[in-house]
Amino acid sequence: MQQTKGQALEIRLSAYIDGEIGESERTELEALLARDDDAKALLERLKAGSGFGDTAFEDFLHDPVPLALVRQIKQGPGASPKTERVATVAATVRNVRIWPRVAAASVALMLLGGAAGYVIGAANNAAEPTNVASARGWLDDIADYHRIYSRQKDHLVEVPASEAPKIETWLAASVGVPFKIPQLGGKGLAFEGARLLVANGKPVAQLVYRSAEGEIFAICFLKNTSGPQSDQFEESIRDDLGMVTWQRGGASFVLVGPSAHVGMQDIAESVAATI
Structure with missing residues (x-):
């Protein structure tokens, strides 16, 4: 279990969502959420950001992969440094749990804060031929x-x-x-x-x-x-x-x-x- 006391509320709530805090901290945060509407709203935005990030990462995993990279990875020992870097990045993604959620929540906050129209318009203008x-x-x-x-x-x-x-x-x-x-x-x-x-x-x-x-x-x-x-x-x-x-x-x-x-x-x- 993590100890998040003294850290930013976003990080504490992220750990709360993941179930990675102790019982005393959970009780403390739930009491805060019960009396503080701003904290409750932040929790909802973090949850929305988590869903946004999970969906984006899932889409990334299903994108077509170049054949050369797949074959390089399958070679196992003796793979090139490029393959090793890919493996390192993958391991980092698996191990880091809180900060991606906060980053995804930031994107969600931007969208909810009024930039959604711009992003959607840009996406429409940049549509594939x-x-x-x-x-x-x-x-x-x-x-x-x-x-x-x-x-x-x-x-x-x-x-x-x-x-x-x-x-x-x-x-x-x-x-x-x-x-x-x-x-x-x-x-x-x-x-x-x-x-x-x-x-x-x-x-x-x-x-x-x-x-x-x-x-x-x-x-x-x-x-x-x-x-x-x-x-x-x-x-x-x-x-x-x-x-x-x-x-x-x-x-x-x-x-x-x-x-x-x-x-x-x-x-x-x-x-x-x-x-």
Whole structure:
């Protein structure tokens, strides 16, 4: 239990919220709260700040993580100093309990004090371009599809690889993107077949591959002529899935596979060169 007597009331109330004070201090603070409306109002603001901070941190934990960082962390001993710094920061976040709550409460106080209109207005003005938001939405759909279909044993694909010419004609007409099925045997991937998906309200072509270890990879693409076209490769991770995205010829592409696979970008570059 902490001893907070003599410290700022914000810190004492934060420890009270966390249940980290002794019985005598708890009794003292509860008596103060019962007779002091200002202290009671401060307690409510601290609680609101705690919820605000918890939500923001939870959102941070669920943000996509770069594949390179994930693989670096998985290396364990011998990880680079950058990885060690990340681990140190994570440990600090776990150990420090009171000050983040006070900081979050300060943000809540600012919002409650009259700055909410400015913050909300700035957020609206800084909204992401439509094409970026759409790209994020369709990738989320693709990740959900992949988790479902990659577990199918007898119905992994809609049209098998033996009908490759039909797949190219069918999907090109359905999606509006002409393509050739990439042959990835040199990368250890065998073509299994294809599916037609719908993501973010648009038809999406999915080409499915299997590795010698039985891991499932997929190339997905849809027509996208909005915004600037860039063939730069971007890697990210969504839980157990790694994703490499790029744009080319009026279409958006993504390679999906196991997050632990170290050659994702190399495969994506081969796909981009041949598809």
